[in-house]
Amino acid sequence: MSNRTIIPFGPQHPVLPEPIHLDLVVEDERVIEAIPSFGFIHRGLERLVEKKDFQEFTFVAERVCGICSFIHGMGYCQAVERVMGITLPPRADYLRTFWAELSRIHSHLLWMGLVADAFGFENLFMNSWRIRENILDIVEETTGGRVIFGAAKIGGTRRDVTNDKLKEIGRTLKTIEAELHAITDVFEQDYSVQQRLRGIGILSREDAFDLGAVGPTLRGSGEPMDARCEGYAAYRDIEVEPIVESDCDSYARCMVRIREIYQSFDIIRQVLCRMPDGETEIKVKGYPNGEHFARLEQPRGEVLYYVKGNGTKHLDRFRVRTPTFANIPPLLKMLQGCDLPDVPVIVLTIDPCISCAER
């Protein structure tokens, strides 16, 4: 006696502000299958390389996604720099790492808020975003933008931060971290939150690996894989231990992200300690000729940039493989057989960034 209906989820939906459309085939309240449809946000910006010169294109690359914008700009610059054989001054590398980790904290805090909203915990949403605003203040002060940093540039960074300012930021981050503990404790210990996260959206280690999950989705299933261990930018000097949880459920993915926030605070502390003096940019001469793959770790997982230059000011090819794109097959797997109220929670535990995925 089951009644099979199709419930549309998105593209306009209060829980997920981004336009993805899922047709949820539902029996009573159990999801049998989720059929996605895409393209609501496809821009085709990879093809803009034909129209914008390779330096201007940094701004386009930053706008692949507004949440992890800095790492997109940084990844593009890194790929082009490798093609052109540019070695950055160390201060530029460290500043980039500093901003990348700040953007990771802000993205994870944003995610914490959204997932809290998905399971109907409005207060937690408000508190997560309240703390996030403090991070954004630091970002705005150092880069001039709140969400689109606009600080990366081929050959270095567009801005420098004085050492006094960095010290002050270090102190501010300490107070933010202290304040954050109250919120993350709720995620870790609150009964009703655990009810909504534990045992929901199981993705086994084999499935996660086979379906190509990346980032916290993969690490929540017990696979230690973090592109920061590759040692790009300042990560060559800073030890990054991949954070792994082995429960394979939504709670594990949540815990991975929460522990990553504290890890990022730790990395920023190390970056601030070791910040070398010197130039932040070098002059770029000539045009890129050749190709390169860059691998970076975004808040949502591993991101790949492919750049191919032909010796003119326009690149031949630019290609991004974003983490959400890789995480959608695991998501569809997780959605099979879950309850309808758990759909938003599961969708959010991969931290979807549809604008990344569809570019």
Added chain:
Amino acid sequence: MSGWLSAILYILLAPVAGGLIAGIDRKLTARMQRRIGPPIFQPFYDLFKLIDKENVIVNLYQNLYLTGFLVFNIVAGTLFFAGGDLLLVIFALALSGIFLVLGAASATSPYSHIGAERELIQMMACEPMLLIAAMGLYLLPHSFQVRDILAVDKPLFLYLPGILFGLLYILTIKLRKSPFDLSTSHHAHQEIVKGITTEFSGPALAVVELAHWYETILILGMIYLFFAWNPWVAVPATIGLYLAEILVDNTNARLTWRWTVTSSWLIAAVAGAGNLIVLFYFLKAGF
């Protein structure tokens, strides 16, 4: 005579008081989230705006059902404040709920349908406890009449602690507060958009809001009954318990319908029925 007076006062003043309570609720919620929050009269602004808006009617029967929802809410409240039969009040309340469900189900939107289903589930979770509460209140005055219960010169909450707890538990469901804001939600967003109210717009939504205000006052009246032996205790106790509901709303995630039904029946069975049985034998033994 005073019963009729208070019934008329209820009909006239409940919207005002209910709106104010909703406003204070929103303000306090905002403060608990470290926001300034809307002005206290915000619910009235919302209501008048909704009346002013275009009424997009999905089908004409929707209006009939919504009118039924409002009318039976008022009937239930009027019966209660006139000192009438508590059982009748509970049944009228259930009937009004059914009208709301019918109104939502008459639309074609899947969100509205699921909201209606969940509303039914919520009513299923509430009703046993409401009936047990009525029975508990019956035991001391041997009457279901509200005026007789009011006349009992004993602190009822000491006799009925389990039932009061159970009633408070399902009041969270009735007031649509987290963790049980399953069928529709005032603030936080949910997977079925606005659930039961998805298809109501403009004046129709205003009717739903107004009916909720009447319902809130009726529910607060029910809590008042437990402390009615002394108004100086009863008023602060009712206010305090409502504030506790707001706090619970702000400190819990939304739970699933399975959890809602299981836990509320469990509490009805353990706290409610247990209290009832114990009290029954105590009274029989002549305490």
Added chain:
Amino acid sequence: MSMFKRSPWMVHYDGASCNGCDIEVLACLTPRYDVERFGVINTGNPKHADVLLITGYINEQSQPVVRQIYQQMPDPKVVIAIGICATSGGIFSECYNTKGGVDSTIPVDVYVPGCAARPESIIDGVVKGLAVLETKRAAWRIERKKRNRVFRLPFFKPKASPP
């Protein structure tokens, strides 16, 4: 006096933006900016909303969606285009998949510039939008009197069939 100014409920749709403006729209709801001070609620349901906030430009796939959301909103309603993309296509205006700004699909009342639009700027935009909403309401009331559509029970048949 009308209450539209005091209780604008909003619905937000992400056309094809980079998420930057989206999260700034959401940030407006949070403690630092708290637009609920002005009675704004993010309803997420077009049928309850008075204000439609659109971020990002319109592409082939999202065009019918935007149109549908706009049609589902009861009158009077206001559309606010948030961010440069929603205004003119911005940096993506040369992409092969754009139709242009929001005004290519539905009428826009207020443009909020910025990439990404700052929350203060969004608040300013909403306040500007409310003034437009007020004038639209006046026009719409005259319209409504002609059509005479009020809250009605099923056994009273409407005089004129709704369009």
Added chain:
Amino acid sequence: MKMTYVALKSLFSSPATANYPAEPKTYYPGTRGHIVLEVSTCTLCKICEIRCPTGAIQVDREGKAWSIERMKCIQCGFCVDSCPRKCLSNDPQYTSPASEKITDRLDVPYEPPKRKPKPETPPA
């Protein structure tokens, strides 16, 4: 239970809301708000027009004017970086919302240096 503590603490502490329209916001000096042109030093060299990723800046050499479409500018600051005379700068104040798309047109008093007339080559 942890949340009860947070909620009650929030209830009794002052709200984190910046009372925005009532109290004006002060921006950090480096915030990218809108582009300002120092008219007196501009030489209408057109580099900003070429560099602008969205094509918001138009330089009219004949009409001696520099114009920017405010509703197209993405405040990236690329023009500021690439201006050879440093006459462009970022102002922290954002462009205010409007019902029309605004274009700001500024008259530039720059006089191009008169080219010396070529010395007439003596007829061979």
